[in-house]
Amino acid sequence: MPNSTDAVRLSAPEPALGVGVRLSRFAHRNARFLFPAPAAITVALIIIYPVLYTGWMSLQEWFASSLTLPKFIALANYQQILTGDPRFREAFFRTLYFTFLAVSVEVFVMMYHPTLGVMNYLVSLTGLAPFKWTYSSRTALYALALVDVWEWTPLIMLIALAGLAALPREPYESALIDGATGLQSFWYITLPLLRPTIIVAILFRAIDALKTFDIIFVMTQGGPSNSSETINILLFNQAFSYFNMGYASSMAVALFAIVMGASLILMKVRRVGW
Amino acid sequence: MVTGKRLRNWLRTAGFYALVIAVMLPTVFVFYWMITLSLKPQVEAAGYPPSFFRFSVTFKGYQEVFAKHPFLLYTWNSLVVAVGCTVLGLAVGLPAAYSIAHWRQRGLALTMLVARIIPGISYLIPWYILFRNLRMVDTYQALILTHLVVGLPIIIWVMIGFFEDIPPELKDAALIDGCSHYGAFWRVAVPLVKPGIVATSILSFIFSWNNFLFSVILAGRNTRTLPIAVFNMIGYEEINWGPLAAAATMITLPVIILTLIVQRHIVTGLTFGAVKG
Numbered sequence: 001m002p003n004s005t006d007a008v009r010l011s012a013p014e015p016a017l018g019v020g021v022r023l024s025r026f027a028h029r030n031a032r033f034l035f036p037a038p039a040a041i042t043v044a045l046i047i048i049y050p051v052l053y054t055g056w057m058s059l060q061e062w063f064a065s066s067l068t069l070p071k072f073i074a075l076a077n078y079q080q081i082l083t084g085d086p087r088f089r090e091a092f093f094r095t096l097y098f099t100f101l102a103v104s105v106e107v108f109v110m111m112y113h114p115t116l117g118v119m120n121y122l123v124s125l126t127g128l129a130p131f132k133w134t135y136s137s138r139t140a141l142y143a144l145a146l147v148d149v150w151e152w153t154p155l156i157m158l159i160a161l162a163g164l165a166a167l168p169r170e171p172y173e174s175a176l177i178d179g180a181t182g183l184q185s186f187w188y189i190t191l192p193l194l195r196p197t198i199i200v201a202i203l204f205r206a207i208d209a210l211k212t213f214d215i216i217f218v219m220t221q222g223g224p225s226n227s228s229e230t231i232n233i234l235l236f237n238q239a240f241s242y243f244n245m246g247y248a249s250s251m252a253v254a255l256f257a258i259v260m261g262a263s264l265i266l267m268k269v270r271r272v273g274w
Numbered sequence: 275m276v277t278g279k280r281l282r283n284w285l286r287t288a289g290f291y292a293l294v295i296a297v298m299l300p301t302v303f304v305f306y307w308m309i310t311l312s313l314k315p316q317v318e319a320a321g322y323p324p325s326f327f328r329f330s331v332t333f334k335g336y337q338e339v340f341a342k343h344p345f346l347l348y349t350w351n352s353l354v355v356a357v358g359c360t361v362l363g364l365a366v367g368l369p370a371a372y373s374i375a376h377w378r379q380r381g382l383a384l385t386m387l388v389a390r391i392i393p394g395i396s397y398l399i400p401w402y403i404l405f406r407n408l409r410m411v412d413t414y415q416a417l418i419l420t421h422l423v424v425g426l427p428i429i430i431w432v433m434i435g436f437f438e439d440i441p442p443e444l445k446d447a448a449l450i451d452g453c454s455h456y457g458a459f460w461r462v463a464v465p466l467v468k469p470g471i472v473a474t475s476i477l478s479f480i481f482s483w484n485n486f487l488f489s490v491i492l493a494g495r496n497t498r499t500l501p502i503a504v505f506n507m508i509g510y511e512e513i514n515w516g517p518l519a520a521a522a523t524m525i526t527l528p529v530i531i532l533t534l535i536v537q538r539h540i541v542t543g544l545t546f547g548a549v550k551g
Contacts, residue, residue, distance in 0.1 A: 024454065027454070027456070028454040028455055028456070031373070031454075031455035031456070032373060032376075032377045032379070035369040035370060035372060035373035035455070035459070036369065036370040036373045036374065036379065036382055038365070038366040038369065038370070039366045039367055039369070039370030039382070039426065039430065040370070040382065042366050042422060042426065043382075043385060043386070043389065043426070045419075046397070046401075046419055046420065046422055046423055047385075047389050047392070047397070047423060049400070050396070050397040050399075050400035050401055050404075051392065051396060051397070053399075053400035053403075053404075054396050054397075054399055054400055057399065057400070057403075150300060150301070150304065153301070154301060157297075207390075207391055210393070211393045211394065211395075213394070213395065213486070213487050214486040214487065214501075217486075217490075218486075218505055218508070232393065232395055235395055236395060236398075239398070239399050239402075240402070240491060245399055245403065248399055249399055252393070252395060252396040252399060253396070255393050255395070255396065256392055256393060256396050259391060259392070259393055260391065263391055
């Protein structure tokens with residue numbers, strides 16, 4: 001549509017014009033490139049450049065703490081990740097497991113001090129023995145997943161609500177006339193219609209859970225004894241505690257691949273149906 | 275059987291509210307716990323069993339936050355970064371969103387979506403090296419620029435929806451009347467999407483205000499933001515719950531207030547228009 005108006009303006013005869021007018025004409029004609037230009041430059045600077053740089057760094061060996069320059073070692077970092085680093089492998093499965101927990105577990109509350117925490121008081125009310133929550137390597141990951149679930153359940157509810165509000169009324173009316181019960185219309189109408197929304201919610205949650213950083217970093221820093229160390233935390237420590245930038249970069253690329261892969265799989269599921 | 279029907283109605287209403295409370299309780303309880311913790315004296319805050327309703331109220335925690343930490347400086351830092359990120363994000367993002375909506379530029383929109391998907395930590399290493407070489411670690415500029423990674427995609431994606439809802443006739447009329455695209459954008463489109471701008475500004479502000487990952491590395495002594503300051507209050511040996519909870523409460527308060535103001539738009543913002551398909 002806007003093209004037609006452009007054409008109208010351009011087809012008008014143009015007598016000799018001043019620089020200013022010609023400049024503004026030029027700007028008007030190329031508005032479609034000039035409008036998004038600042039955003040494109042910003043994106044290139046703060047998103048694309050760092051991503052490319054990370055990819056390049058992942059092929060090097062470099063400790064930012066030392067004076068030696070980066071050394072090009074091709075794919076050795078990735079080889080190390082895939083075959084020579086049990087800690088990464090553990091972190092990898094832990095990340096997936098954490099994501100699984102965070103996406104599927106129900107809501108609960110936290111405050112995890114083993115003797116003083118409010119959580120243990122609530123648990124003791126039910127007659128169970130107190131947990132050590134984040135203070136034990138056996139339960140730390142579950143405790144963190146609970147916090148994550150607590151933090152993000154409201155968002156999932158909002159997404160579901162938005163999806164529910166957009167459902168058509170007619171199927172429910174005809175179901176009612178046909179004598180369907182409330183449970184039946186929920187199972188056979190609401191759930192199938194809501195499927196895209198549910199997939200989107202899972203997608204958002206999975207992406208965010210794979211990237212979880214704040215909660216783990218603040219509450220356990222990956223401990224006790226690495227038991228809650230996900231890829232994000234391992235990567236962060238490699239980069240900013242050991243300054244092993246090259247290796248950390250290759251982990252960043254690996255994490256990116258995992259997140260991207262998970263999103264693509266989920267998007268595919270969304271299109272195909274389940 | 276009027277009474278039976280009324281009883282059933284009453285039960286249904288009661289059941290509904292019981293369900294609402296059951297769903298809300300875990301969320302609200304944590305905030306309740308945080309606020310009461312900030313008002314308790316240390317002995318009671320660490321007491322077991324914990325006291326939920328009866329405790330002596332003290333404002334010592336709040337006093338201590340201001341006495342022991344430059345809390346106002348941290349608040350100022352958080353404000354500068356969040357406002358800077360939002361203003362810059364709007365200046366850059368609004369024209370882009372308009373252009374994506376007007377000329378259907380899907381590519382740029384997808385790039386912004388990918389930016390949402392990429393783990394933030396993959397940006398962090400190059401930024402750290404870059405800003406260290408430019409001597410820009412611990413500056414507002416570095417923080418504002420990096421927070422844009424979170425803010426800009428939200429601004430653009432939410433605003434695309436708002437710009438698409440403008441009837442095309444309005445823009446076309448302006449263009450035919452001799453308005454340039456800039457005039458159509460500035461005088462026609464922007465005034466129409468003002469509610470959207472308010473909502474996205476607040477969302478972007480909140481996201482920057484809450485950001486932890488980027489600030490923990492790129493903020494230093496002079497630009498430390500609130501989440502990092504509170505994180506540093508968690509000691510290794512002993513946790514002083516009162517001041518910690520007081521600081522947490524004060525950080526959360528503006529976010530809650532802002533969220534209540536734009537609650538209607540917050541679904542759109544957080545879900546990024548994904549529900550629209």
